[in-house]
Amino acid sequence: MWGYLVLILSSLACSYQASNFSGVVVSYGRFWNDSYVAVHYTINSRNECINPFWTCLSGYCGLKAQEFNVTAPGLFGGCTTVGLTIYYVSGPTQFVLSLHGLQWVNVTNDVKDAVALTRVDWRRRSDTGKANASPRSAVPHVLRVPSNCERKVTLPTIDSDGDAVACRFQNKTSVLKLTPNCTMTFIPGANVSYAEGKYAVQLIMEDFPRQNITLTDGKGNAIPLQSENALGQIPIQFLLMVDPRVESCVEGEYLPAFLPPTPANGDLLFASVDETLKIYINTIARKANSTEMIFIGPPGMVSAFKDGLHFLVWTPIETDLGQSQHVCFIVQALERVTLIVRHSEMRCVIVTVVPVVVELRARLRSAFPLYESTFNLTQIKAELVMQGLPADITLRLLSFDEKTATATPSGGETQTAVLAPSTP
Structure with a gap:
């Protein structure tokens, strides 16, 4: 009798967690060298925390060398799981990872199974001499918009290889429009009551080389890749909450x-x-x-x-x-x-x-108007080097206030600029 009860309770708990999914963001890159692929993920749930199970859907995914994750309380009693899995692949390869066995929370657009694929192309690139790293992005697990207000959301992107990054729908969401530059626009519909509710938003983010390249596989074969063809893909998924109308x-x-x-x-x-x-x-x-x-x-x-x-x-x-x-x-x-x-x-x-x-605030005086487009950082760098700063410093203009120009006794103008070093 007790064994029967334990079996049923365990089954209910598994079912509860399975329909608990509310979003995921994945990225991958090098760990130490090209023999190790580091897959980073953030998985969100609305109730209990999720212990994800990744399956190798195709290709050679290598061996799991290390895996760990941490969980933290999320909004409305939910949970966020942040994890890292390191795969030992020993050399150039291609594979697809799939998030297995999870289901979305109850959503208006009737999406049930969580389908999140990460396509890793780990062949050596001719332009960088290294394996490809995916783009990286971020988004909260819930975005809220009133049903009667337009709202734009642009996903941030970082790509360490300098690739072009584009987004497309995995499954179209009727209440959102998406442009390739990863900007989503919520446009209220005529039937506002229909639009209200929770929507599963499922995007695919891909990176494209900015020129034609070749990819070398584990057998030494060089395969050409056109710039219009994607290298890899990662999933970006979250909940969109369309709330009741707002007065303004x-x-x-x-x-x-x-x-x-x-x-x-x-x-x-x-x-x-x-x-x-x-x-x-x-x-x-x-x-x-x-x-x-x-x-x-x-x-x-x-x-x-x-x-x-x-x-x-x-x-x-x-x-x-x-x-x-x-x-x-x-x-x-x-x-x-x-x-x-x-x-x-x-x-x-x-x-x-x-x-x-180092942030420098400089008040500049000139006999003629200065504009950001004609600002000469080279001369300022030369002066700073003469004053003792390292010769390899790189300056970036953070801000330049053209509107606060004031007349000087010599007939010139003073203006304020803020400078800082960029990434070396």
């Missing part, structure tokens, strides 16, 4: 709006090892009771709130040196009367860890 689509009323000093979407930020980076995020939602921040960032990044500002705090370590990381954030607000949760737009920045970050 103007940001800053019911929908949170970002204010300075919040970074702009796509900004490049720099950090250095053992130096704490703070990203300040300022928002307003006049008809909300409270706001809280949702973010995706590197391990160790935390959020805080002080003096009316949200901010993200991260201190890079030695292993982060030279790496670029996505940091994406959303602010959600709770309406005072309806108690409906509303999301801001999603913003993403890229943080690159460099040996030293």
